[in-house]
Amino acid sequence: MLGGRDGAGVALAMRVIVGLARIAEAPRLVEITSAHVDSCLYHGQVSLDFAHRLVDLGAMVRVPTTLNVGSMDLLHPGLIRSSTSAERRIATGGRELMSAYVALGCTPTWTCAPYQLPDRPRFGEHVAWAESNAIVFANSVLGARTDRYGDFVDICAAITGRAPYAGLHTTEARRGTVVFDCRPLGDRFLRSELAYPLLGHHVGSLAGSEIPVLVGIPGDVGEDRLKAFGAAAASAGGVAMFHAVGVTPEAPAAVDQLPRYDVDLSTMRSTRQRLSTISSGGLDAISVGTPHASYDECVQLAELLRDGPRIVMPLYLSTGRATRAQAAESGVLGSLEAAGVTVVVDTCTYVTSILAPGVKNVMTNSGKWAHYAPGNINVDVVLGSLEECVASARAGRVVLDDGLFES
Template identity: 60%
Template sequence: MTTPVLNERDRALLSGELGDGTAFAMRLVVRAAEVTGARRLIDVTRAHVDSCLYHGEATLDFVRRLADGHARVSVPTTLNVGAVDLLHPELNRGDPRVADRGRLLMDRYRALGARPTFTCAPYQLADVRPAVGEQVAWGESNAIAFCNSVLGARTNRYGDFIDIAAAITGRVPEAGLHLTEPRRATLVLRLADDVPETLRDADVLFPVLGIVLGRRAGSSVAVIDGLAHGQSEDRLKALGAAAASSGSVAMFHVVGSTPEAPSLDDALQHRAPGAVELIHLAELRAVR
């Protein structure tokens, strides 16, 4: 197991100079670095946190520990959806106690300094969208896929607890999709000749194609070839959301439409793919 090299600020956070809550968060980040084999940590400029969704008392226990240790987010941080509708609480038909606990959890994350956006599409907020190459720590599967693929920013899949730890420390392991080489497509998915041009330019194709992408790619990075260049963000959003649901896709390329794939060769980082697979019309119909 790799032990990451920590800088002076990292060590200060770890030692508790900024409070017990921040030290706790830093221990989580360092442990994540050890598990992923990262040699060092890097700064992130912003975070999107999914931990605000109530899954039981453990979620409240965790944020309470951070709050009791006086932790605060150190980078601009948005919040994913919570367990209750704050605008229409009267519509809740579930257990009122669960709704109350879910609302309390949302409040606790706001108290850490996070922005109460409560959206699974933070990229729709103009002042939240990261730039190409920007290092961020995002949770929420569809947002992660959009961030890496459509915006060209860099994030790994940050699940519950490690997402808020990154937001508090402003640090993440230098590993995975934060690096250039792992963003290389290893699988080429090409639309077969039996897929008609009318379907290739139809909105309905993209969520269906995303299901196929997720099933074929799993957690690897794939590039889709055979679509017209300059596809809209809405189409790419539908593609990525479906792929993140049917697989564990955190990044994909579409030749001529995503920032790191102006050409197929660019998406492959000028290397041979591991595999080239065709997607036939029958498979798309079966998914739909």
């Protein structure tokens, strides 16, 4: 492939993979079974130049390849603001870039949560996934093996079907390095939704790129909560894998020899305060579904909105196309839209110009959204549970229940 046997496009992609392998001092390459590409999110002309070069050289992916969010909601293009020249340039470039990746043979999934799709990788499979929350979920919850890949490397791995055998592809790099004892938090808190974005942000802030081991997580914790934890940990730090003892497939049985942190309720209370740039007062919008909401989360939101007063402010729910289709078939989508929810697909509200220009104060249930949105779209943010988000959407102001932080 490097020598041009399969065409110039494959040769270009293989030069990138071999170059990365040399930098990582990988002894060999490894065959991958799938890829997830983040390069389809528009970051300027260089994004288009690289994709068009691959297309012009005749490259095509050789493993099943899903696509991360883009810069457009292709099903609802009217949601994307285009009043300024910069917004129009991003919308035009974003649409063009998304088309280029489809031309390379990628599947137009447009979701940051590819693990919610049916054909997700099995335990031990080597994959090349980009998008930080997808990486940490694949490694930790599924037990698949991917390093933390970024733009351009991801599509090159998909075209060659290869990745460097280095980093989290190797067994020795997947061992836990630091323990977080969550037992002081108590069962009540650990069974709450709010625990996981807060715990993820706290762990990520301390762990950096280490591999944390969580002790005390309930054995029946669901994937949505592990998703929320991993996304927040990958945003606040460089966490690409975590272990939860008794929960995730590669968690160690013995952790006595590792450095240790104890986590208590006061720490979680201060973490919410640190993630929130406002704590009270009026709100302009609510944004949930980062990473993309699962079908179960769509159902939960519909149930919370079923009884009680109508919401008095914009409430945005970001999800994937496949989940939206499932919600449409079951009637959940109709219930959400009838309650006033704006369902966004193909992108996310913190990376695309969806919120109105006057929106300043926003509430979210996502640690990742709370971490990035103030810098990305210049808003103030408050983090709450989905139930708190609905209560606030009805009241038009911040409604929080701090009782969860009491022993």
